[in-house]
Amino acid sequence: xxxxxxxxxxxxxxxxxxxxxxxxxxxxxxxxxxxxxxxxxxxxxxxxxxxxxxxxxxxxxxxxxxxxxxxxxxxxxxxxxxxxxxxxxxxxxxxxxxxxxxxxxxxxxxxxxxxxxxxxxxxxxxxxxxxxxxxxxxxxxxxxxxxxxxxxxxxxxxxxxxxxxxxxxxxxxxxxxxxxxxxxxxxxxxxxxxxxxxxxxxxxxxxxxxxxxxxxxxxxxxxxxxxxxxxxxxxxxxxxxxxxxxxxxxxxxxxxxxxxxxxxxxxxxxxxxxxxxxxxxxxxxxxxxxxxxxxxxxxxxxxxxxxxxxxxxxxxxxxxxxxxxxxxxxxxxxxxxxxxxxxxxxxxxxxxxxxxx
Amino acid sequence: xxxxxxxxxxxxxxxxxxxxxxxxxxxxxxxxxxxxxxxxxxxxxxxxxxxxxxxxxxxxxxxxxxxxxxxxxxxxxxxxxxxxxxxxxxxxxxxxxxxxxxxxxxxxxxxxxxxxxxxxxxxxxxxxxxxxxxxxxxxxxxxxxxxxxxxxxxxxxxxxx
Numbered sequence: 001x002x003x004x005x006x007x008x009x010x011x012x013x014x015x016x017x018x019x020x021x022x023x024x025x026x027x028x029x030x031x032x033x034x035x036x037x038x039x040x041x042x043x044x045x046x047x048x049x050x051x052x053x054x055x056x057x058x059x060x061x062x063x064x065x066x067x068x069x070x071x072x073x074x075x076x077x078x079x080x081x082x083x084x085x086x087x088x089x090x091x092x093x094x095x096x097x098x099x100x101x102x103x104x105x106x107x108x109x110x111x112x113x114x115x116x117x118x119x120x121x122x123x124x125x126x127x128x129x130x131x132x133x134x135x136x137x138x139x140x141x142x143x144x145x146x147x148x149x150x151x152x153x154x155x156x157x158x159x160x161x162x163x164x165x166x167x168x169x170x171x172x173x174x175x176x177x178x179x180x181x182x183x184x185x186x187x188x189x190x191x192x193x194x195x196x197x198x199x200x201x202x203x204x205x206x207x208x209x210x211x212x213x214x215x216x217x218x219x220x221x222x223x224x225x226x227x228x229x230x231x232x233x234x235x236x237x238x239x240x241x242x243x244x245x246x247x248x249x250x251x252x253x254x255x256x257x258x259x260x261x262x263x264x265x266x267x268x269x270x271x272x273x274x275x276x277x278x279x280x281x282x283x284x285x286x287x288x289x290x291x292x293x294x295x296x297x298x299x300x301x302x303x304x305x306x307x308x309x310x311x312x313x314x315x316x317x318x319x320x321x322x323x324x325x326x327x328x329x330x331x332x333x334x335x336x337x338x339x340x341x342x343x344x345x346x347x348x349x350x351x352x353x354x355x356x357x
Numbered sequence: 358x359x360x361x362x363x364x365x366x367x368x369x370x371x372x373x374x375x376x377x378x379x380x381x382x383x384x385x386x387x388x389x390x391x392x393x394x395x396x397x398x399x400x401x402x403x404x405x406x407x408x409x410x411x412x413x414x415x416x417x418x419x420x421x422x423x424x425x426x427x428x429x430x431x432x433x434x435x436x437x438x439x440x441x442x443x444x445x446x447x448x449x450x451x452x453x454x455x456x457x458x459x460x461x462x463x464x465x466x467x468x469x470x471x472x473x474x475x476x477x478x479x480x481x482x483x484x485x486x487x488x489x490x491x492x493x494x495x496x497x498x499x500x501x502x503x504x505x506x507x508x509x510x511x512x513x514x515x516x517x518x
Binding site for chain 1: 400402404405406409511
């Protein structure tokens with residue numbers, strides 16, 4: 001019976017070809033193989049985001065009623081708190097997983113030829129992920145989200161000439177209001193997914209086409225000494241096991257530490273003490289703060305944004321600087337640049353949290 | 358894969374101390390079902406919340422309409438009995454009646470037509486008697502549910518018959 005169904009579907013959809021396509025890719029096995037899981041974990045957490053996001057859409061109302069609807073989801077609807085908590089926690093774990101994925105790709109030099117497009121689409125996906133985080137953070141319209149958005153939009157506003165205009169358009173007025181929630185909502189559930197999904201498709205196609213990159217230490221070994229396993233079903237099974245672990249971690253965090261809902265946003269109440277950006281925005285904010293102390297006034301912010309943009313641009317174009325798999329100074333420079341970037345991010349994040357403690 | 362899931366000890370003994378393929382598949386399927394259940398139950402309750410709230414609302418047995426005793430003759434007052442619409446009719450002959458305003462055909466909200474002295478459903482032309490709620494013509498299969506009406510000095514109390 002199963003064979004009959006398989007043949008029926010196979011004849012029409014070509015299952016055998018799809019399986020052969022999936023089997024074609026092999027995954028290298030070596031000491032650093034653990035890092036290969038993080039792309040898959042990111043993908044899984046993204047799927048959770050989509051799923052819990054759709055469930056939240058069932059009751060969420062953007063605009064003037066935003067806070068009231070989130071209050072309802074959290075306190076009135078059965079298990080609404082859990083679904084909202086799972087959405088918030090998986091959003092944070094998602095950003096964390098992509099960061100781990102990106103840095104492991106960077107240090108394994110998986111951006112090198114011919115994987116430049118995978119690197120570029122990956123960075124674009126991280127950027128969109130950060131925008132998902134920023135726009136989603138406002139949607140409950142509680143005190144924290146209100147002030148975080150207010151402060152966050154000051155950053156583009158400080159860019160000379162176009163800045164104030166851009167910030168006003170994003171905000172939908174001179175101040176964060178129900179219009180801001182409404183357009184952030186459109187951004188969060190329509191525009192960003194429309195951009196994210198095709199990019200994700202291209203990114204996954206690149207992984208399928210070029211396979212997982214072996215780190216330079218592996219490539220030095222003779223071909224006969226390198227080991228690998230087929231992606232399907234062997235690595236896929238391990239991927240699923242990692243997904244299960246991720247799901248368990250998420251379930252534990254979401255239920256034991258339910259996501260908080262603050263007081264309703266009110267422009268007339270002063271900002272609560274110890275307010276700070278989400279952890280993944282802490283590093284750039286703190287760098288701006290440090291520069292602001294050195295260079296007073298708007299100069300600090302402009303210089304900060306400039307430095308950050310240059311650093312990010314260098315990070316993006318790294319495959320075109322360190323593109324060939326040869327031993328040389330370029331590979332070393334890229335490596336040190338990576339270590340510098342990680343150190344700077346961790347240090348400024350830690351300093352930022354130290355400051356709000 | 359060396360990192361196979363841990364198998365329940367009792368099950369291993371049952372299978373003569375070796376995890377047979379059958380036992381493993383059974384354990385995996387049971388664990389999978391537990392997972393699906395643990396996720397499906399909260400999602401179901403979440404989606405069903407408004408239905409439960411409506412059920413709680415419709416558990417009411419009595420509604421007091423303040424000031425409704427001043428309702429003019431040959432006119433009707435629409436109100437909510439629990440979660441569903443209902444109508445209080447003060448007839449031209451000074452009689453008081455109340456019905457569910459949900460058409461028994463396909464659920465549209467019906468209206469009182471004083472000039473014809475009837476209750477009419479605009480969706481498919483169903484007609485009910487304005488005194489008894491009985492289905493007189495058109496597609497409705499049943500009469501409208503009638504409520505008990507008690508006219509007081511400061512309001513009208515409508516309760517389940």
